[in-house]
Amino acid sequence: MYKLASKSVAERSIVRVGSAAFGDGGFVMIAGPCAVEGRAQIASTAEFVERCGAQMLRGGAYKPRTSPYAFQGLGEEGVGMIARASAQSGLPAVVEALAESQLSVLCEHVAMIQIGARNMQNFALLRAAARTHKPILLKRSASATLDELLYAAEYVLLEGNPNIVLCERGVRGFDPQTRNLFDIGGALRLKELTHLPVIADPSHATGRRTLVEPLVLAAAAAGLDGAIVEVHPDPGAALSDAEQSLDFAGFERLMSRLDAMVRPQFSLAACR
Secondary structure, eight states: OOOOTTTTTTTOOOEETTEEETSSSSSSSEEEOBBOHHHHHHHHHHHHHHHHHHEEEOOOOOOOOTTTOOOOTTTHHHHHHHHHHHHTTTTOOEEEESSSGHHHHHHHSSSEEEEEEEGGGHHHHHHHHHHOOEEEEEOTTTTTOOOHHHHHHHHHHHOOOOOOEEEEEBBBOTTTTSSBHHHHHHHHHHHHHBBBBBEEEEHHHHHHHHHHHHHHHHHHHTSSSSSEEBOSSGGGOSOOGGGOBBBHHHHHHHHHHHHHTTTTTOOOOOOO
């Protein structure tokens, strides 16, 4: 049994990443491009999402792609770019690690380390990431049960790192109309089982930008602790996940509707 992640240990954990607090009853919005593609792209996105009320910046530097011929990310150069955008915007950044060898540079430049769905059961990587003592964003694999996700979290907790945020990003279904199935019931069951914060990733769960906004609002209404969404200045030109990325106008609309739901947490600035 997951001894340290269980709600029998604590009623609720609060994970702080800069000024963002997961699990304190608010709703944390993480936003940014699927992949860091260049300085101007990540800088303009960071500036915009911050003005719209996002509390954290996301962006992939190391990309786990199904095809070896697809864009693999800019690597360490991309980490440097998102680090500069993070510093300029004031938003703490989260970047995915694919291997233990990437942890040292990520620890130097970003506030939170993501363990993605493909690496959810990479136990050596989980242990090594935990030992950095950076907060960990742990995504559920598309084929993982809730128990398997919590056991993965247990590997991090056993290394003495309590700062874990769980992420529901969809499980594999049979209908190609959505990329995955957004298991909001599973996310809510996690809230019953564990003291760890739980957020939603509707971008990967659906694969369709038209569904991102309503699922973020559903997650907020259901009582989840936040969401992570993909935002790109020109989604049609994105080098990865173009179909599920919001443009700036779409993100502004989402934040406006979210602001109305969870006020006074967000103070929505004019997004110009």
